[in-house]
Amino acid sequence: MVIKALEQTAHPVTVKQLRDQLTGPYKLPEERLSQVLKEQVSAGRIHRFAAIGRSKQPRYWPRDLEEYACEIIVNILAQRPHTESELLRKLRSKLGGFSDQQQKNLLARLMRERQIRRLPPFIGGRTVRFAAQPPDPRDYIKDAFAKIGKKLGLSVEEVLIAARTLPLSQVKISNDDLTEKLLARMVQIKLAAAQGGLVPLNELWRSLENEGWDKTSFDRTVLSLAENYRVSLQRHNFPASLSEVERAELVTDELGNYYVGIALR
Amino acid sequence: MNPSVTIPNPFRSAIVADPWHWDVVDVPEIHQEAFELCRRALEHVRSQHRSTSVLLYGEAGSGKTHLLARLQSYLAGLPTGPGAAPPAVFISVRLQTSPQMIWRHLRNRFGEDLLRPAADGRSQLERILLPRLGLIRPEIGEPREWLERLRSQARSSQEAVEEMEDAIETLDQHVQFNDRDLMVVLSHLMLGRYRRDARAWLRGESLPERSLSQLGVSTDQDGEPEDRARKLVLSLTRLTGSEIPLVFCFDQVEALQSHPQDLAGLYKFGQMIGFLRDETNNSLLISCILSTFLATLNQAIISSDRDRLAVFGERSLLSLTPNEVKRLVEARLNASVQLKALRPANESRFWPLREAEIDEALKMKKDTPRALLSFCAEKFEAIWRPELFEAKPPVSDFLAQNIEERLERSAATASTDQSDQIVTHGLPLLLRLVDPRWELKATVRLRDADLVFESPQSRISLCLCNHRNMTSLAGHLRRLREQVREQVLEESTREKFILLRDDRLPIGAHAKKTREHREQLLAQGFHWLSASAEMIAALDALRGLLSDAKAGDLSNGGESVSPTTVRDWLKANLDAKLRPLRELLDVILPDATALTDQDDGAEDFDLCEDIGELLHNHYLVSVADAACKLDREESLIENCVRRHPERFGLLNGPPAIMFQLTLQSVDGDGGQENLAREVE
Numbered sequence: 009m010v011i012k013a014l015e016q017t018a019h020p021v022t023v024k025q026l027r028d029q030l031t032g033p034y035k036l037p038e039e040r041l042s043q044v045l046k047e048q049v050s051a052g053r054i055h056r057f058a059a060i061g062r063s064k065q066p067r068y069w070p071r072d073l074e075e076y077a078c079e080i081i082v083n084i085l086a087q088r089p090h091t092e093s094e095l096l097r098k099l100r101s102k103l104g105g106f107s108d109q110q111q112k113n114l115l116a117r118l119m120r121e122r123q124i125r126r127l128p129p130f131i132g133g134r135t136v137r138f139a140a141q142p143p144d145p146r147d148y149i150k151d152a153f154a155k156i157g158k159k160l161g162l163s164v165e166e167v168l169i170a171a172r173t174l175p176l177s178q179v180k181i182s183n184d185d186l187t188e189k190l191l192a193r194m195v196q197i198k199l200a201a202a203q204g205g206l207v208p209l210n211e212l213w214r215s216l217e218n219e220g221w222d223k224t225s226f227d228r229t230v231l232s233l234a235e236n237y238r239v240s241l242q243r244h245n246f247p248a249s250l251s252e253v254e255r256a257e258l259v260t261d262e263l264g265n266y267y268v269g270i271a272l273r
Numbered sequence: 274m275n276p277s278v279t280i281p282n283p284f285r286s287a288i289v290a291d292p293w294h295w296d297v298v299d300v301p302e303i304h305q306e307a308f309e310l311c312r313r314a315l316e317h318v319r320s321q322h323r324s325t326s327v328l329l330y331g332e333a334g335s336g337k338t339h340l341l342a343r344l345q346s347y348l349a350g351l352p353t354g355p356g357a358a359p360p361a362v363f364i365s366v367r368l369q370t371s372p373q374m375i376w377r378h379l380r381n382r383f384g385e386d387l388l389r390p391a392a393d394g395r396s397q398l399e400r401i402l403l404p405r406l407g408l409i410r411p412e413i414g415e416p417r418e419w420l421e422r423l424r425s426q427a428r429s430s431q432e433a434v435e436e437m438e439d440a441i442e443t444l445d446q447h448v449q450f451n452d453r454d455l456m457v458v459l460s461h462l463m464l465g466r467y468r469r470d471a472r473a474w475l476r477g478e479s480l481p482e483r484s485l486s487q488l489g490v491s492t493d494q495d496g497e498p499e500d501r502a503r504k505l506v507l508s509l510t511r512l513t514g515s516e517i518p519l520v521f522c523f524d525q526v527e528a529l530q531s532h533p534q535d536l537a538g539l540y541k542f543g544q545m546i547g548f549l550r551d552e553t554n555n556s557l558l559i560s561c562i563l564s565t566f567l568a569t570l571n572q573a574i575i576s577s578d579r580d581r582l583a584v585f586g587e588r589s590l591l592s593l594t595p596n597e598v599k600r601l602v603e604a605r606l607n608a609s610v611q612l613k614a615l616r617p618a619n620e621s622r623f624w625p626l627r628e629a630e631i632d633e634a635l636k637m638k639k640d641t642p643r644a645l646l647s648f649c650a651e652k653f654e655a656i657w658r659p660e661l662f663e664a665k666p667p668v669s670d671f672l673a674q675n676i677e678e679r680l681e682r683s684a685a686t687a688s689t690d691q692s693d694q695i696v697t698h699g700l701p702l703l704l705r706l707v708d709p710r711w712e713l714k715a716t717v718r719l720r721d722a723d724l725v726f727e728s729p730q731s732r733i734s735l736c737l738c739n740h741r742n743m744t745s746l747a748g749h750l751r752r753l754r755e756q757v758r759e760q761v762l763e764e765s766t767r768e769k770f771i772l773l774r775d776d777r778l779p780i781g782a783h784a785k786k787t788r789e790h791r792e793q794l795l796a797q798g799f800h801w802l803s804a805s806a807e808m809i810a811a812l813d814a815l816r817g818l819l820s821d822a823k824a825g826d827l828s829n830g831g832e833s834v835s836p837t838t839v840r841d842w843l844k845a846n847l848d849a850k851l852r853p854l855r856e857l858l859d860v861i862l863p864d865a866t867a868l869t870d871q872d873d874g875a876e877d878f879d880l881c882e883d884i885g886e887l888l889h890n891h892y893l894v895s896v897a898d899a900a901c902k903l904d905r906e907e908s909l910i911e912n913c914v915r916r917h918p919e920r921f922g923l924l925n926g927p928p929a930i931m932f933q934l935t936l937q938s939v940d941g942d943g944g945q946e947n948l949a950r951e952v953e
Contacts, residue, residue, distance in 0.1 A: 204306055206330060206564055206589040240591035242564040245333040245825050246835040263638055269564050271589035 009034045010044055011053060011070060019102075020057040020067035020076065058104030077103055077114055078123070082140055085124050089139035089147075116252035119223075128220040131155065136217075143222065186229050190216065191238075194270065206242060206269040210257040230259045230270060242269040280657070283609040284602075284650035290826070292341035292365045292522060293389070298608045300600045303642065304340050307588040311344055311559060314585040315361060318518040318557050324550050326558040328583035330567055331590030333825025333833040334643025337561040340590070341365065341522045344559075348520065349392065356417055358404040361518045361557075362387070362397050369528045369820045371697035372538040373723065375545055376502035377477055378694065383509055384476035388462075401513050402463060406440050409447055413440065420463065427464045437464050448511040454490040455508050461488060477502055478690040479741040492744060503548070510553045521549065523560040526570070528820035531701040531713065536573035543574030543582065550581040558582075563825050564589065592640040599623075601642060602631055602649055625656050639831075647831020665830025672818075672834070672842045675827070676850050679814035684806070687813045692739045692775040692804070697724060699812035700735070700861075702819050703854055706844055707862075719770075721752045731767050731863040738774040743784040750790035757797050769800060769863040776803035776920050779885025782903075788879060801878065802860050805919045806934075807853040815843065815851060880905065880913050884921060888933040896929040 013029050014021070023042045027035060036044065045068050048054045057067040057076070069076060080102050084095060096111055115138070118124045127137040130151045153167045160167070193215055194201040201207050213226055233239045247255060247266040259267045289297055301308075307329055314327050331337050344363070351360040364386045370378035387398040399420075407416035426433035437460045445456055454474075461471040470484040485492045510519055523546075529538030549556050560582055562570060571579060593601065603622050606612060616624050623631060630652050634640075639648045654662045666674070687695060701724070704711035710728045719725075722734040736753060740746035750772075757770075772794060774780070780787055795801060821827040822839040848855050883903050887894055896914075900907040907929075914921045914931045924930040 200583070200587050203310075203586055204588045204591075206567060206587075208568065237594055240589065242330075242589060242592075243332050244565050245563065245833045246565075246837070249835065249837060261638070265638060269567070269589065271591060273591060 010041070011048065014054060014068060015070050017069065020055075020069035022063060022065040022067050024065065026068065060102065060104050073103070073106060074110070074114060077106055077111070078118065081114070081118060082123055085138055085140040089127055089137040089143075091135050091137050095138055113252045116256040119256055120252070126217075126223060128217060128222060131220070134218070148220075183229070186221075186225060187233060190226075190229050190233070191272070194272065201272060204271055206271045208269055209241075209259050209267055210254075212270065213257055213259075227259045230267070231261055233270075237273055240271050240273055241267040242271070244268045280609065280611045280615075282650050282653050282657075283605045283612060284646045284653055289336075289339040289342050291367075292338055292345045292363075292524070295342045295346040297339070297342070298604045299339075299343060300597065300604050301343075302600060303593065303597050304336055304590050307340055307590055308343060308347075310586050310588050311340075311557070312347070314557050314559075315518055315520065317585060318555060319361075319516070322515040322554050324553045324556040324558065325585040326546060326550055326560070326582055327585050328587035329559065329561045329590060330564045330587070331561075332564055332592075332641055334641040334828060334831070335590040335592075336642045337590060338524055338826075339642065341524060341559070341561065344520065344522070356404065356407075356415070358513075358517055359391070359397065359400045361520050362401060362513055364519060364521050366521060366523050367525045367528075368523055368538075368542065369525060369698060369816060370538075370694060371531075371701070372529065372541040373499070374694055374697050375529075375538070375541050376499045376506065379545065380477040380502040380506050380509075381694075383506055384472070387509070387512075388472055388475065396462075398459075398462060398512075401517065402444075402459065405512075405514065406444060409443055410440055423463075424465055427466060434460070434464065434466075448514065450508045450511060452505065452508045455505065457489050473690065476690075477505070479739065479745070481741045482744055485742065492742065506549075507552060510549075510556060513555060515555050518555050518557050519553075520557045520559065523558070525820055525824040525826070526560060526562045527566050527823040527825075528698075528816075530569075530823065532705050532709070533569075535713070536569075537713070539570060539573035540575070543578030547578040547581045550584065557585075592638075593642065593645065595635055598635055598640065598645055599631055601645060602626065605646070605649070626652055643828060644831045647828070651830070665832075668829055668834055668838060669842060671829040672839065673846070673850065676814055676818060676846075679817055680810060680851075683810035683813040683817070687806075687810050689739060689741075689775045689777050691813070692809055693723075693737050695809055695813045695816065696735075696737060696773065696804070699816035700724060701726070702816055703812065703858070704733075704861075706815075706840060706847070707858060719753065719756050721749060721756060722770075731769070733769050733771065733861060733863060735771045735773055735861070738772050739778060741778065743780070743787050746780075747784070747786040747790055750787060750794060753799075754790055754793055754797075757794065757799075767863060769861070770794075770798060771800045771802050771861060773802045773804055775809060776805050776885070777889075779889055780882045781886040782879075782883050788882075791878075800860070802857075803881075803920070804857070805853060807919070808857045811851045811853040812857070815854065818843070877913065877916075880909065881917060881920070884910065884913060884931070888921065888931065893930060893932045896926070896931060899931065 010026070010030070013026060013034075017026075017029070021029075023038055023045060026045075027038055027041055030036070030041075045054065045056075049056045049068070054068050054070050055072045057069060057073065059065055059067070077099060080099055081095065084090060084098050090098070092115075095115075096108075099106070099111060115124070119126060124138050124140050125142065127139050127143045129135050129137075130148060132155060149171075150164075153164050153171070156162070157164050157167045190212070193212060194207045197211055197215060198205050198207050209230065213221075213223070216226060217223075230239070230241070234241045241259070244250065244258065244266045247258075250258075250266070255266060261267070286297065311327055311329075314325050317323070317325055329337055329340065345365070348359070348361045348363050353360060364383055366379060366382045368375075368378070387401075388396050390396050391400060403416040403420060407413060407419075413419040423433045423437055427437070438456075441456050441460050441463075450456055458471050458474050461467050462475070467484075467488055470480055470488055473480055474485075474488060474490065480488075482492050513519060523542075526539070526542060529542055530536070531538070546558055546560070549558055570582075574582065606623065606626075612625075621628055626649060630649075634645055634648045637648070639645045651662075651665075665671070701711075701713045704726055708728060711726050712728070714725045714727045714732075716722045716725050716734075719734050719736070721736060723737045724733075724735040726733040726735075736749070738746055738749065740749065753772075772791065780791075791801065818827065819836060819839055822834055822836040825833045827834045827839065843851070880903070883905075884899065887899055887902060894902075896907050896911050899905075899910050903910065910931075911923070911929055914923050920934065922932045922934050924932070
């Protein structure tokens with residue numbers, strides 16, 4: 009019954025908080041309840057969480073620390089996009105005993121599982137944000153309009169009116185454009201790429217990410233170029249030796265290959 | 274006999290381990306661009322009289338070594354007139370070495386490949402030198418006839434020897450070897466005199482004074498050995514002149530790292546390439562690495578040396594296109610004469626495979642030559658002889674089998690000349706295996722120490738004493754004594770000073786100074802380690818296995834086995850499969866309590882070395898004769914031989930006979946056992 013009660017809680021609870029939820033014969037004295045919880049922890053049925061805030065009391069929950077951290081991150085990002093530092097600050101306030109490295113590894117895992125995504129920075133900016141949803145172009149347009157307005161000394165409304173007069177065909181971007189841009193960027197990064205030199209994919213990704221590319225489009229473009237034999241991709245032979253963060257920067261295919269480099273054919 | 278059982282699988286032997294072995298099927302379209310890049314670079318060296326370099330990279334199994342072998346075969350096949358110089362000289366350098374010995378390793382490989390016979394039986398060296406001598410000394414007439422005449426006369430006439438020496442001296446005026454000893458050795462090699470020692474000298478191997486005196490070269494080996502090797506390499510590059518390029522192919526660059534954070538070897542490699550690029554005018558330097566290693570290399574090498582690594586260009590070895598995949602499969606099938614004879618009419622060109630299977634390989638991204646050939650090899654077995662088909666073994670079985678083969682090979686080939694190379698390269702790997710905190714450090718306290726290892730708790734200073742030249746060894750030990758006098762040696766549990774000598778190299782009774790310095794050093798706290806042939810062979814097997822894994826050349830059924838997997842396996846199986854290495858560690862590690870030869874006392878050591886020297890010269894000696902020759906009691910000698918079964922064999926008498934151990938085998942459990950240790 010104690011475990012059932014814990015399963016119904018949305019987050020880890022202290023002994024006192026758990027006792028408040030129990031009724032009748034299950035409402036054990038705090039000391040006894042604490043003892044029961046410790047036994048359950050030893051048996052591996054529930055997990056003990058470090059105290060947070062001013063409370064010195066440990067907390068208990070049937071799911072483990074990483075699972076809880078996942079839930080917190082996804083919930084925070086479901087509300088609105090956050091920068092990495094904002095996100096990690098919030099995570100720390102809700103979770104004790106979770107190291108910076110664990111946090112970063114978890115972010116990489118969630119990105120790989122597509123539960124969250126890295127949003128490209130705003131135009132002219134560098135700060136990367138994380139979100140549970142795909143980027144909303146309206147956020148970028150609003151930010152860009154505000155910047156244009158500031159530069160030209162116009163209000164946002166005036167910029168908006170000017171934008172509405174543009175014909176739609178001028179702003180359309182095709183897949184061909186992405187492909188050509190990626191190929192051109194390879195040579196910009198490394199001149200030798202034009203003669204078959206290898207361009208590291210993490211470097212290529214970072215370069216295009218700064219220009220608003222999202223990872224999904226990047227991966228898709230790279231794999232499609234390889235399928236059409238316009239480029240050759242080089243696998244990492246021992247991907248297990250890489251960290252989660254390093255792997256997240258590579259391109260992966262449906263067979264589980266991790267590609268580290270790209271070369272023109 | 275059923276042909277399905279006897280026909281060899283045409284897709285086996287997917288790995289080209291050595292560029293000199295060109296007995297594989299080739300599809301020239303594969304990696305043609307990379308090959309063309311090397312060919313154009315070669316033309317550039319030839320026409321511009323300037324050294325240049327090319328960097329090639331690819332996935333494991335992409336065919337880097339195969340490409341080098343293709344280049345070697347291409348150079349060997351280029352037409353030359355009879356007696357003319359070769360179009361280029363090919364030198365293959367697999368970088369299984371330590372940073373401390375990188376130039377000595379290059380000298381060794383350079384010397385070895387210069388002496389390698391070409392298809393006509395003549396060495397590359399002879400093919401270079403003879404036409405050059407013919408050009409600068411036209412009066413000698415037809416160079417080959419001239420050489421034949423001198424060779425036949427040199428056995429009885431000093432005049433022939435002098436004529437050759439004059440010719441080499443004239444050559445020196447043109448090319449400026451700046452090395453008298455090299456000129457002397459070249460004369461010997463051309464005349465075929467003192468062949469064994471002259472070849473060993475060219476490769477940089479240690480020689481006893483007797484041999485050096487006979488060759489007529491300097492017996493003093495002063496100066497830093499790496500520096501000497503670098504100078505000799507530079508002199509050798511002048512042999513061919515600017516018209517004939519030297520093609521240096523550096524493979525397995527990854528093996529220069531003892532662990533992922535170790536950048537010292539790569540830094541030295543960058544320096545070496547930079548030096549060769551700047552100081553020579555006829556070298557093409559081709560380096561091959563794994564694509565994933567590119568970032569590490571860029572990090573380790575200073576940018577100016579990195580630029581010198583790919584002056585002419587760099588090229589990725591691309592994954593195979595569908596057309597190349599099909600061409601490769603077809604070429605392998607067509608190369609099997611027996612299979613061709615059995616092929617039914619109107620069958621597909623991929624028979625006995627089906628085209629759908631080739632498409633399946635493409636879909637599964639088996640798009641490197643190694644992955645494709647392994648895939649096809651399995652399919653072939655499954656179709657051709659399903660009753661005998663076995664899936665690839667688990668990695669642990671594969672590694673156990675592989676290490677046993679390496680142990681056998683190393684036991685047969687790891688000579689005393691290679692001991693320094695094996696120890697300096699293998700020991701850092703072994704120590705990191707047992708404790709990753711061991712770091713190789715610069716030799717500061719003892720300048721003459723060859724290797725210094727440090728962990729948070731302790732330090733090991735190791736001095737290699739594998740000299741054949743006793744004057745050099747005595748000098749080495751004397752310098753150590755002088756350096757030690759200035760310091761206080763710490764407790765042996767925290768710091769250990771070790772003198773290591775291959776026990777196949779006895780210190781003869783005449784080497785009195787050497788023995789005396791050794792005694793003094795032992796009295797000052799040094800430990801003497803007689804490294805057995807089994808230890809050296811096991812260390813060689815270990816470094817070979819790890820180097821292949823790092824370079825992506827260790828493949829189990831087409832799948833590369835990672836260095837981490839190999840390290841974990843080695844760690845778990847050190848005692849079971851590489852027992853001599855455990856014994857080596859027992860002696861080397863500072864907290865080890867195992868007995869070393871030091872504990873046996875000086876008298877026992879001297880006797881042991883005397884017996885070693887005797888058996889080195891006579892192989893089989895009765896204990897009675899030995900007692901007579903060494904002026905010792907028979908019982909003393911017999912007891913000494915019994916105490917050292919790892920060094921000597923004994924046939925119980927009467928009369929008791931002792932003999933040099935040479936035969937070895939690997940027993941079923943992987944431990945090494947001497948076949949003939951003692952015969953009852």
